[in-house]
Amino acid sequence: MNAMLTVILPPLLQLLLVLAFAPLITGIIRKTKARLQRRRGASVVQPYFDLAKLLKKEVVVSPVASWLFHATPYIVFSSTLVIALLVPTLVTPVPLHWIGDIITVIYLFALGRFFLALAGLDTGSAFGGLGSSREMSIASIIEPAMMLAIFTAAVTAGSTNLSIIVDRLSSTPASMLNPAHLLAFAGLFIVTLAETGRVPVDNPATHLELTMIHEAMILEYSGRYLAFIEWASQMKLLLFLALMSNMFFPLGMATTWSPGALVLGCVAFVLKVTGLAIVVAVVESTNAKLRLFRVPELLMVAFILSLLALILYFIIGA
């Protein structure tokens, strides 16, 4: 019985943490943006109420929609849940480290995006197709940038396994400041802005604009389905912030499942992720949304930063 508990409890705890904490992060970002615009803004727990409301409402589905439209919310939500078990949050040994490494994480994100884009096309609405095509064209530039940034961290650690990357980095704190590492971090930051539909690339606050990308794809969704998709994208944001903070600066992470280390890990995680979320909010408030045709330039900067990081690793060495 006790052995069962130690197997099941850690993944469960991590899952619950990600599920429960994700809407709060979105709330914090919205609140920070509101304060920066000198508005009072909604409470930081508002996203929880929104999710609860959406879960209670009925689902309206277009009569031409196929099974794909019904399946997509569950696929997106469950693939994000699996990622939540692969990304280091509190403790260094990731619960599902035997399933896969960082490349699995990248492709699980791609799986969710693939189905969202298909569902956007499925109902045949003009907006959906527009959103899908934009999402995919941006994704084609983000993915190599993200891979290069992550590979830099992997090359420094000598492994693509997230647990090992975090372990190696925690044991040699000086390598956190090595220039290749800092550049890869900057590259991944821009990638995060693009992946989670933040301001210079997409505007998360609007539903009725010709420039929107993510919102255009999910325009046809309502009720429970919309709640799952929204929740999944909030978790995606949290997981990206967790990747950035723990893969590059794994300070304070617990290495065992002892209560003391766990509490410290929890505090460090919440502080780091909240700090990054506030930085994201500041970036969103101080930048205007780019014209769609300028977006590839920004993403190319992210790609080049990551590429430079990898080159510098070999030039200057670690």
Next chain:
Amino acid sequence: MDLTNIQTAELLIDIFAAAILVTAFLIVSSRSLVFYIRLFALQSFFLGVVALLVVLGYGETHILIAAVLTIAIKAIAIPVVLTRVIERIHVQKEIRFSISITASLLLCGGIVILADSVAQSILRSPHADATAVSRVLSVSIAMMLIGLFIMMTRRKALTQIVGLLTMENGVFLSGLSITYGMPLIVEIGIFFDILVAVLILGVFVFRINKTFESISIDSLRSLRH
């Protein structure tokens, strides 16, 4: 933080060398003349910091004056002069390219790889005396080539000046990395050379603008006919 500690100095030099390279890439990715000049000022400031770190970390005191001059002239005086030129000529502040930004960023990424292979072959030659900072030689060669690239592809007279100055920063950095800096008298000569060159080029740009009502270098071609 103990700056005279060799390891700390090495780490900081690496970080600032990377920052210099990043500013060069940001110059390539930017569209506005004002950004060009601000990024160049930042780049020169980082260069001055690298020189100061060499002074503190390796006790090479003779570069101290060159480091201070770098910050005073290249990070403050030259950007001020260039900003004033822009203000006075009221040109269109957006730059035109002969190669798109995305393509030029990729090309510059290739340039860095090329520069590294060149630098490695220089350092491997039997006559080379590797110093502690010779790792940044590849960065300095990349800077020279990127400066040349900016001069070739950005079609404003002012961007040509920034390209030239970027090349000069690369030369200074390579001097620093191979021999801990050239003799002071040479450095001072170069500084005054650059300062005077920028002043003259500034006046030139002003005149070009008066004659052609633009500082796009395409119109200069018409002088040939």
